[in-house]
Amino acid sequence: MISSNISSRSDVFVPRLMVVDDGFRAEPEEETDDADDIQRQLATVIRHQLSLLGEDTSRPGMLRTPERAASALSFLTRGYDQTAASVIGEGIFEESHDGMVLVRDIEFYSLCEHHLLPFYGKAHVAYIPNGRILGLSKMARVVDVFARRFQVQERLTDQVADAIQSALSPRGVGVIVEAEHMCMMMRGVEKQNSSTVTSAMRGCFLHDARTRDEFLRMAHG
Ligand SMILES: [Zn+2]
Numbered sequence: 001m002i003s004s005n006i007s008s009r010s011d012v013f014v015p016r017l018m019v020v021d022d023g024f025r026a027e028p029e030e031e032t033d034d035a036d037d038i039q040r041q042l043a044t045v046i047r048h049q050l051s052l053l054g055e056d057t058s059r060p061g062m063l064r065t066p067e068r069a070a071s072a073l074s075f076l077t078r079g080y081d082q083t084a085a086s087v088i089g090e091g092i093f094e095e096s097h098d099g100m101v102l103v104r105d106i107e108f109y110s111l112c113e114h115h116l117l118p119f120y121g122k123a124h125v126a127y128i129p130n131g132r133i134l135g136l137s138k139m140a141r142v143v144d145v146f147a148r149r150f151q152v153q154e155r156l157t158d159q160v161a162d163a164i165q166s167a168l169s170p171r172g173v174g175v176i177v178e179a180e181h182m183c184m185m186m187r188g189v190e191k192q193n194s195s196t197v198t199s200a201m202r203g204c205f206l207h208d209a210r211t212r213d214e215f216l217r218m219a220h221g
Contacts, residue, residue, distance in 0.1 A: 042070035076111060079148030084163035087145055091135035092167065100211070102126035102218050103139045112183050113150035121179030121195065124219040125160060127170040128204060128211065134168055142167075153179050153198050161200035172203030174215040 043066035050057050050066070057066065106123040123143045127134075146159040161175040176199045185192045204211045 039067070039070050039074065042073065043067045046070055076109070077149055079145045082145045082148075084142050084145055084167060087141040088134065088138050088167050091138040093133050093135070094131060095129065095133040096131065097129055097133060098171075100126055100128050100214060100218065101133060102215065103136055104219055104221075106140045106143050108143050108147040110147040110149070110151045110153075110156060110179075112181060113152055115183035115187070116150065117182040117186065119151075119153060119179045119181040119183070119196075121177065123157075123160065124174075124176045125164065126174045126205070126215050126219070127164055127168060128172050130169060130171045132168050132170070134164065139164070153177055153181075153196055157198040157200045161202050165202045170203065172201070172205040172208075172211060174202075174205035174212065175200045176216075176219055
């Protein structure tokens with residue numbers, strides 16, 4: 001609430017915010033205002049960036065490009081607004097299954113934090129339960145939470161493994177990520193057919209060679 005003594009430092013106090021609570025009128029959500037403001041600022045920066053690069057941002061094809069690019073960038077980095085816990089939600093179930101659970105070929109798209117260019121590929125995520133299992137679709141959503149940020153592939157791999165480990169406390173977790181990096185393909189060394197493979201092993205995937213072998217065999221089956 002606005003208290004009257006705030007105005008004591010100026011002669012005329014103009015309240016910045018009128019609080020109308022008639023029970024019908026919905027107050028605009030602050031978050032929406034902030035999000036719109038961020039989009040506008042992003043578009044301004046992108047327009048400036050394009051003209052620094054020599055583009056004419058006033059030609060018809062480019063007129064709305066800064067706004068579209070700002071909205072695409074926000075979508076591609078929406079993982080900043082999410083946590084593994086928030087996407088997993090109620091998706092954990094008591095279950096006595098004690099064999100390996102593997103979701104293979106989870107497609108993902110990310111942006112490399114060094115060049116801001118895409119890298120994309122597939123993640124294979126496995127765990128051995130210890131009394132609790134995770135809804136299968138949630139495994140893909142956990143990958144997305146961390147992929148939709150500026151990343152390096154190594155950290156993405158570790159973050160997915162650690163998130164599954166801390167959500168389920170399973171006997172072990174294994175994650176393999178295979179990706180192609182546009183920063184390698186489009187610039188620099190221009191190695192168009194190379195792919196990068198990273199892995200993160202936790203618990204029995206780390207300590208038990210047979211578990212690890214089974215995972216590697218199933219992941220590439
Ligand atoms: Zn890069």
